Amino acid sequence: MRKRLSRRHIEEMFFLTLMGISLLIVTASLAGILLTVIIKGAPVLTLDMITKTPQGGYYLGKEGGVLNAIIGSLYLAGGGTFLALIVSIPIVLGLNVYARNTRWANFVRLSLDLMWGTPSIVYGAFGFTLMLALGLRASLLAGIIVLALLELPIIARAVDELIRVIPAELEESSFALGATRFETALAVILRQVLPGLATAILLAFGRGIGDAASVLFTAGYTDRIPTSLMDPAASLPLAVFFQLNTPFPEVQQRAYAAALILTIIVLLTSLGSRCLASYLGRYTVK
Amino acid sequence: MTNKLLPRPRVLRSLRVPLLSRRKTERIGGRLFLITTALPLVLVVVIALALLARTYPILETQPIGELLFGQTWHPLRGEFGFYPFIIGTLWVTLVSMLLAVPLCLLSAIYLAEYAHPAVRAVMKPLLDLLAGIPSVIYGVWGLVAIVPWVQNVAAPASKRWLDFLPFFAVTNTTGYSILAGGIVLAVMVIPVIIAVTYEVMEAVPNGLRESSLAVGATRWQTIKHVVMPKAAPGVLVGVVLGFSRAFGETMAVLMVVGNVPRVPSSIFDPAYPLTALIANNYGEMLSIPLYDSALMGAALVLLVVVLIFNLGSALLLQHFLARTQA
Known part of the structure; x- marks a missing residue:
């Protein structure tokens, strides 16, 4: 004998179905994005693509690959991440060792959150006004500075969260041995967050390498590989954007290849950060 | 008791700065660390002020109301009205939120309340992976998959x-649209x-869940009457964060939205969001008087709106967390 379903059970099943559909749509769109990039990019991803710069005429040349953008992107994101890292470490240590639990600390965290939320095109526009003020041209240096601004809150907030969960005993033991706060910050706290720091760096790198709107104004675009900080530099996202807009299929192919390369780099970074975190986490005090 | 620090513990010897005593290192280092913590705030303020300074020339020739609500955009004639762009941004953002919010709520409820740990x-x-994909890749996906879908499936069906x-009239057959x-x-x-x-x-x-289930409520009733009311402010924060992210997004939108500076009246119309305006015209903006000033003004508008939203959501979240922990 079957029990008749009451209204509330029908309601539950109705919403459960909706939830299933939602989750399916979310997963399907991720799969759709990856599939699109692979289907369009894989057939045109040849060895030439990753070992040659564009050939046969400026911008719209139909031969060669996207090496200029690969190298440019690595320079830009690498430099930006490095700069963001050396600025954010003192900020986070100051926040957690010297300004712990103060109103100021909350205030600084709030401003980091605000920086995090600022659209990258605004950073780009700001970088542009900065360049005009300093008399710089679009260059690798300007791009690195703007990417560092973009990545600073990512690294700082991630490390901040890590430091906050360090057990107080660890710090107290260090003080008990006679270490000053400065020594504790560098020798104990920083070492304890090292695995998390590596993850945060990769996270910021992945964000930086994929950002187009901020480098659009500041790093410029070129077919050559930059040789100094003052040269303009190409980047993968802009390679995708510019070359996709051209009417020539040969040039568009380079865009799809660049999109696939960019996706692979970002996915590897994301995967790498996971592995690195568990690998480096072996020696921290849990 | 002497006021002198003991010699440096052995484990810390690697940190010795030869010219400074430990006390001095502590004092100077500490001060440096504290000073650097001001940097994020200084940066936010400097960015806002720099953009304001660049916007100033255009504010001298046009009152701010005319700039924000002017309907015409003719840089060559010196007419800069942001209205079509602001409305374009709002349309695109609203459509995205209407689509995303129900999907997200249902998915999050499932993941938090029903899903198997696996x-x-x-x-x-x-989801982390999805969050990490660069916006230009979303743009490629939009261009290759979504624009043709709108053109060939959604628009004819809607027609x-x-x-x-009112908002579904098909006037544009290219697929590059607000939708x-x-x-x-x-x-x-x-x-x-x-x-x-x-x-x-x-x-x-x-x-809370257990008490609700114990009095005979179904899981969905528990979610509806117990969990959701409790979580509502936090959910609102998530929605606001998503809104401000969508509001400031550039590349992906720029590639699929059509970029026609006209006030849209249907989701199948093209639009021209503020972010796309800035990104598309950076090349020529120095050759036309006041053009760069207008574009920096657009960036300032974006920054101010996003700052207000993020500040609001951050304060709301703090309030919410303080209440749940109390």
């Missing part, structure tokens, strides 16, 4: 069945909203 373990990294509705921009943006903000929503639902104490 499903959770798969979905969380997957046949929904044409009488395409909205779909791409929706997928971009999904991970942001789900992550926050999931987290606040997790934070609701289990005791």
Whole structure:
């Protein structure tokens, strides 16, 4: 004998179905994005693509690959991440060792959150006004500075969260041995967050390498590989954007290849950060 | 007791700065650290002021109301009206939120309340992955998949069945439309909203769920009457964060939304969001008087709106967390 379903059970099943559909749509769109990039990019991803710069005429040349953008992107994101890292470490240590639990600390965290939320095109526009003020041209240096601004809150907030969960005993033991706060910050706290720091760096790198709107104004675009900080530099996202807009299929192919390369780099970074975190986490005090 | 520090412990000897005593290192180092903590705030203020300074020339020739609500955009004639762009941004953002919010709420509820731990373990990294994909890749996806879909499937379907509705008139057959921009943006903000929503639902104490289930409520009733009211402010924060992310997004939207500077009247119309305006015209803006000033003004508008939204959501979240922990 079957029990008749009451209204509330029908309601539950109705919403459960909706939830299933939602989750399916979310997963399907991720799969759709990856599939699109692979289907369009894989057939045109040849060895030439990753070992040659564009050939046969400026911008719209139909031969060669996207090496200029690969190298440019690595320079830009690498430099930006490095700069963001050396600025954010003192900020986070100051926040957690010297300004712990103060109103100021909350205030600084709030401003980091605000920086995090600022659209990258605004950073780009700001970088542009900065360049005009300093008399710089679009260059690798300007791009690195703007990417560092973009990545600073990512690294700082991630490390901040890590430091906050360090057990107080660890710090107290260090003080008990006679270490000053400065020594504790560098020798104990920083070492304890090292695995998390590596993850945060990769996270910021992945964000930086994929950002187009901020480098659009500041790093410029070129077919050559930059040789100094003052040269303009190409980047993968802009390679995708510019070359996709051209009417020539040969040039568009380079865009799809660049999109696939960019996706692979970002996915590897994301995967790498996971592995690195568990690998480096072996020696921290849990 | 002497006021002198003991010699440096052995484990810390590697840190010796030869010229300074430990006390001095502590004092100077500490001060340096504290000074650097002011940097984020200084940067936010400097960015806002720099953009304001660049916008100033155009504010001298045009009152701010005319700039924000002017309908015409003719840089060569010195007419800069942001109205079509602001409305374009709002349309695209609203369409994306209408699509994303229900999907995100339902998915997050499932993940937090029903899902098997194994499903959770798969979905969380997957969502992180989705969050990490660069916006230009979303743009490629929009261009290759969504724009043709709108052109060949959504627009004809709407023409046949929904044409009488006010916002569904099909006037544009290219597929580059607010709908395409909205779909791409929706997928971009999904991970942001789900992550926050999931987290606040997790934070609701289990005791509440158990008491509700114990008096005979179904799981859905528990969610509807116990969990959701408790988590509502946090969910709102997630939605606001997603909104401000969509509002400031550039590349993905720029590639699929059509970029026609006209006030749209249907989701199948093209639009021209503020972000796209800035990104598309950076090349020529120095050759036309006041053009760069107008574009920096557009960036300032974006910054101010996003700052207000983020500040509001941050304060709301603090308030919410303080209340749940109390």
